[in-house]
Amino acid sequence: DYGKVIEGGVGETSLLAVLLAALVSLIILSFVGARLWCGWVCPLSTAGDVIDSVRRFFRLPHLKPAQPLKTGYLFSGISFASFGLFLAKTYPHLDTEGRFLGCKIPVYPFCKICPGQQICPVLSQGPQGYPPLPTSDWLFGFFKYGAIALLVLFLLSFALGRRLWCRFCPMGMIGGLFNRGGMLALKKDVRKCNHCGVCNEVCPMDIHVVAEEKEQEDVSSFECVYCLKCVDKCPRNGCLHIEFAGKKVAESHFSS
Secondary structure: OOOHHHHOOOOOHHHHHHHHHHHHHHHHHHHHHHHHHHHHOOOOHHHHHHHHHHHHHHHOOEOOOOHHHHHHHHHHHHHHHHHHHHOOOOOOHOOOOEEEOOOOOOOHHHHHOOOOHHHHHHHHHHHOOOOOOOOOOOOOHHHHHHHHHHHHHHHHHHHOOOOOOOHHHHHHHHHHHHOOOOOOOEEEEHHHHHHHHHHHHHHOOOHHHHHOOOOOOOOOOOOOOOOHHHHOOOOOOOOOOEEOOOOEEEEEEOOO
């Protein structure tokens, strides 16, 4: 947090450099991998897939969210991210203990309440690794109760649906901005597609554009996490393929 940065002998200029380096790194990684990181690297997605597997083991149905719910998740995530940016305005006014008007303000606000703060230590160390929740002096208890609320939201999202949480995560949204214009792209040969809908059925993000597109080759979408289930399950040879920097790296292949 800010206090540790100050105690370490660096000041506001170095803090700004740390934040700028984090932002540049995030943009570079997003340009290279877009939301591939969500589909294959994110530890929260891995934990969520475990919850999803438990649901499927008991043959429990999953929720297919209606558009209002999807939109609600989207704007909720944007609101949390915007609030984090708003808190950044307080950084020049924090004291050496990282306080503003008597409240502690974290350098990375969303990370303070992200479920990864609780889930990842437990996955690596077991129950004894569960970290203490933020104390009430973090913005009048906002981060303490926010951490609990988002953890519950995360568990419910994966227990009731497939990657519903991924519609909320601000980090995923940033990656989604590079799903078009970045180095990754999902392409479709519209001449080979018979609109069977298999891609839509297997898509954990409930994306319809891949099955419905009849003209455009590029079917990359903001929500896509590049899990490649659509490419793997497509029954038409070469109908769908994934490109990296303009080079085809995988394509659909029907095997009887």
